Amino acid sequence: MNNINIGFIGAGKVAVTLGSYFKSRGACVNGYFSKTKASAKNASNLTNSQEYFSIDALINDCNFIFITTPDDEISNVWNKILKYNLDKKIIIHTSGAHSSKIFCGIENTKACGFSLHPMYAFSKKDGSFKNLDNAFFTLEGSGEKLFQIEGFIKSLGNTVFLINDEQKPLYHLANVMASNFVLALISQSVEILDEIGIPNDKAICALMPLVLPNILNIKDCGTTSSLTGPVERNDICTIKKHLEVASISQKNLYKDLSKVLLNIAKDKNPTRDYTELFKILNSDI
Numbered sequence: 477m478n479n480i481n482i483g484f485i486g487a488g489k490v491a492v493t494l495g496s497y498f499k500s501r502g503a504c505v506n507g508y509f510s511k512t513k514a515s516a517k518n519a520s521n522l523t524n525s526q527e528y529f530s531i532d533a534l535i536n537d538c539n540f541i542f543i544t545t546p547d548d549e550i551s552n553v554w555n556k557i558l559k560y561n562l563d564k565k566i567i568i569h570t571s572g573a574h575s576s577k578i579f580c581g582i583e584n585t586k587a588c589g590f591s592l593h594p595m596y597a598f599s600k601k602d603g604s605f606k607n608l609d610n611a612f613f614t615l616e617g618s619g620e621k622l623f624q625i626e627g628f629i630k631s632l633g634n635t636v637f638l639i640n641d642e643q644k645p646l647y648h649l650a651n652v653m654a655s656n657f658v659l660a661l662i663s664q665s666v667e668i669l670d671e672i673g674i675p676n677d678k679a680i681c682a683l684m685p686l687v688l689p690n691i692l693n694i695k696d697c698g699t700t701s702s703l704t705g706p707v708e709r710n711d712i713c714t715i716k717k718h719l720e721v722a723s724i725s726q727k728n729l730y731k732d733l734s735k736v737l738l739n740i741a742k743d744k745n746p747t748r749d750y751t752e753l754f755k756i757l758n759s760d761i
């Protein structure tokens with residue numbers, strides 16, 4: 477950790493949270509440059525680090541340069557920094573979907589490029605980093621510096637997965653399924669409860685004792701053992717009732733997800749006959 481000087485280009489949620497976390501673990505965070513001065517100032521205030529007014533000043537001071545802009549801005553920023561002296565610099569972006577191949581032409585510089593994705597939902601930029609110490613990081617890239625970055629993340633107390641560039645889209649798909657899609661499902665549930673007169677704030681509170689123990693069960697026992705509900709029980713009448721009241725889009729979602737649950741249910745209860753349920757889920761009703 478001693479020879480690492482960290483700078484962030486793009487002072488948003490990931491940059492502020494990671495910067496605060498790295499600092500809390502004793503790492504040297506030099507500071508932030510961002511599209512707007514206000515964001516760089518806010519980030520540097522929260523992390524007690526420097527606000528940079530130019531990219532070249534940040535590059536001069538730092539050897540670990542994080543590009544933490546939205547995904548679609550990473551290559552623009554990379555093209556901007558390409559013109560500076562990148563000797564011995566480690567350039568890291570934090571996109572889950574893109575690989576280090578986004579750093580086009582890096583082989584003609586003396587820098588090394590990586591993607592480092594924290595498997596964590598960053599929703600705030602207030603300097604808090606609750607439970608980030610439990611997050612896994614996924615590192616992709618090549619060259620000798622790979623192990624320096626891996627060592628740095630491990631020194632924070634986090635686990636690191638190493639993957640290759642071709643695996644990144646699938647890897648990110650897995651993250652989206654578990655994170656964004658859970659949010660989408662909860663929002664569907666809240667909308668349906670609203671239709672029967674339960675207001676959104678109450679609905680979210682009411683759903684939590686349903687959702688959270690479920691997640692904790694999955695953590696403790698895995699998906700198969702944690703499976704409950706009408707698909708697992710083979711409750712055909714109940715499932716038909718749901719399909720009768722669902723809108724067309726809810727019905728499609730319901731059937732697609734129930735097919736996934738059915739496969740898990742079959743593993744859990746190999747002697748139970750799910751033939752009729754299979755037919756219903758694959759029919760037009």
Ligand SMILES: NC(=O)c1ccc[n+]([C@@H]2O[C@H](COP(=O)([O-])OP(=O)(O)OC[C@H]3O[C@@H](n4cnc5c(N)ncnc54)[C@H](OP(=O)(O)O)[C@@H]3O)[C@@H](O)[C@H]2O)c1
Binds near residue numbers: 485489515544593
């Ligand atoms: N959010 C998550 O849960 C999460 C999780 C893992 C990985 N990631 C990845 O982390 C990266 C950052 O995500 P985020 O959620 O932190 O995004 P964000 O909150 O929207 O922050 C992005 C920051 O980039 C700055 N920016 C935009 N264009 C720029 C440019 N051309 N030059 C310099 N700064 C620029 C913006 O600046 P201003 O504020 O100055 O306008 C903004 O503060 C993305 O690659 C994302 O895929 C996100």
